[in-house]
Amino acid sequence: MKEIRINDFVEQAVERSDYPPEKIKSILGNETVAVLGYGVQGRGQSLNMRDNGLKVIIGLRPNSAGWALALEDGWVPGKTLFPLEEAAEKGTIIQYLLSDAGQKDFWPKLKPHLTAGKALYFSHGFSLVYHDQTGVIPPKDIDVILVAPKGSGTTVRKHFLEGRGINSSFVVHQDATGRARERCLALGIAIGSGYLFETTARKEVFSDLTGERGVLMGAIYGLWLAQYEVLRAKGHSPSEAFNETVEEATQSLYPLIAEKGMDWMYANCSTTAQRGALDWFTKFRDASKPVFEQLYHSVETGEETRRTLEANSRPDYRVNLEKELKAIADSEMWRAGVAVRALRPERQEKK
Numbered sequence: 001m002k003e004i005r006i007n008d009f010v011e012q013a014v015e016r017s018d019y020p021p022e023k024i025k026s027i028l029g030n031e032t033v034a035v036l037g038y039g040v041q042g043r044g045q046s047l048n049m050r051d052n053g054l055k056v057i058i059g060l061r062p063n064s065a066g067w068a069l070a071l072e073d074g075w076v077p078g079k080t081l082f083p084l085e086e087a088a089e090k091g092t093i094i095q096y097l098l099s100d101a102g103q104k105d106f107w108p109k110l111k112p113h114l115t116a117g118k119a120l121y122f123s124h125g126f127s128l129v130y131h132d133q134t135g136v137i138p139p140k141d142i143d144v145i146l147v148a149p150k151g152s153g154t155t156v157r158k159h160f161l162e163g164r165g166i167n168s169s170f171v172v173h174q175d176a177t178g179r180a181r182e183r184c185l186a187l188g189i190a191i192g193s194g195y196l197f198e199t200t201a202r203k204e205v206f207s208d209l210t211g212e213r214g215v216l217m218g219a220i221y222g223l224w225l226a227q228y229e230v231l232r233a234k235g236h237s238p239s240e241a242f243n244e245t246v247e248e249a250t251q252s253l254y255p256l257i258a259e260k261g262m263d264w265m266y267a268n269c270s271t272t273a274q275r276g277a278l279d280w281f282t283k284f285r286d287a288s289k290p291v292f293e294q295l296y297h298s299v300e301t302g303e304e305t306r307r308t309l310e311a312n313s314r315p316d317y318r319v320n321l322e323k324e325l326k327a328i329a330d331s332e333m334w335r336a337g338v339a340v341r342a343l344r345p346e347r348q349e350k351k
Helices: 021-028 040-051 065-072 084-090 100-113 153-161 180-190 201-213 218-233 238-260 262-267 271-300 303-312 317-329 332-341 345-350
Strands: 002-006 009-015 033-036 056-060 081-083 093-096 119-122 143-149 166-174 193-198
Touching: 009 180, 021 180, 033 040, 033 084, 040 056, 040 065, 040 093, 040 143, 040 153, 040 180, 056 065, 056 084, 065 081, 081 084, 084 100, 093 100, 100 303, 119 180, 143 153, 143 180, 143 193, 143 201, 153 166, 166 180, 166 201, 180 193, 201 218, 201 271, 201 303, 218 238, 218 271, 218 332, 238 262, 238 332, 262 271, 271 303, 317 332
Parallel strands: 033 056, 033 093, 056 081, 093 119, 119 143, 166 193
Antiparallel strands: 002 009, 009 193, 143 166
C-alpha cells in the first residue's frame, strides 16, 4: 500500500503489487463470480477476471443483445452463461452490473438468491444510496462491496490487455463474513484496477454523478459546443473550428495533462498560450461554479436519481435515446469530427 499526503489529508492506496495473482487465487479460488449484466462494465470486468483465472459465469436475459455478444466472447450456455436468476443462484459473489434502472426492476427476483455468506458487488453506489427510490436493501447476512473503475468498461478492458491498470474506488459497505475487505480488494485487482482508493457508497455516487454530468461528459461537451459555435459564427471553417476545439485538446494537450499535470502542460506551451490560459481560467471557473453547485445539489437531494430512473424505465427509452444520440452524430460539429479524424495518418495506413 502507498500513502498519499496532500496538505493534512492522508489516504492509503492499494496497489496491484499488494494483490499478486497467487494471493487473488487464494482469496477467490473457491468462489463463483456471477456477473449479472453484459454492458460495458460487465463485459470488461468479466473478461478480465476470466483471463486472471477466476471462475466466472454470466447472467443475462436469453436471446437479448447481451446474450449474443456473450456468445461471441466465448461464454458457453449451460456452463458459463445462464439466465439471470440461475446465475444468481449459482454465484457465491454476485456482481450486480445491470443498468441502474435494471437493478431496481430485477431486485425482487435477485433477493431470494442472496443467501447467507454470499457477497453482493456493485460498481456504482446508485442503488444502495438511493434505496428509497430503488428498493435495494441487502440482507444483513451477506457482504456488500463496491469497486468503481474510474472509466468506461471499454477502457478497463483495453488497459488490461495493454498491461496497464485503471484507477478505481472501493467500498466495504457491509461485512457479514469477516472477509468482505479481502474479497473486495482481490476482485478490484482481478477486474483490472491498477490501484484502488477507499471511499463510501454515498461519496462514490455523489462524485460520480457530478463528474458524469460535469467535466467528464456534460460540461466538457457544452464547452466544446459553445466554442465551436462561436468560431463558426465568426467565419471559421468546420475543420478549423473542430481542430481548435476538440482535436488539439484530445490529441495533444489532454495527453500531456494526463502524463505530467496541468502545470507542466502550461509550462510547455507558448508564452502567448500561457498568458491567455492563466488570464482566462478563473473567468470560466467563476462562470461555471454556480452550475456545479446546482448540479451537486440535484445529486445530493436525489433529484438526478428520480429523473434518471423515470427516463430509463420508460418503454420507449431506447427509441428516444437513439434519437438524441443521432442528433449529436448528425450535428455539424461531429460530422466535422468524422472528417477530421479520418485524416489522421494512422487511419490512412489501415486502409
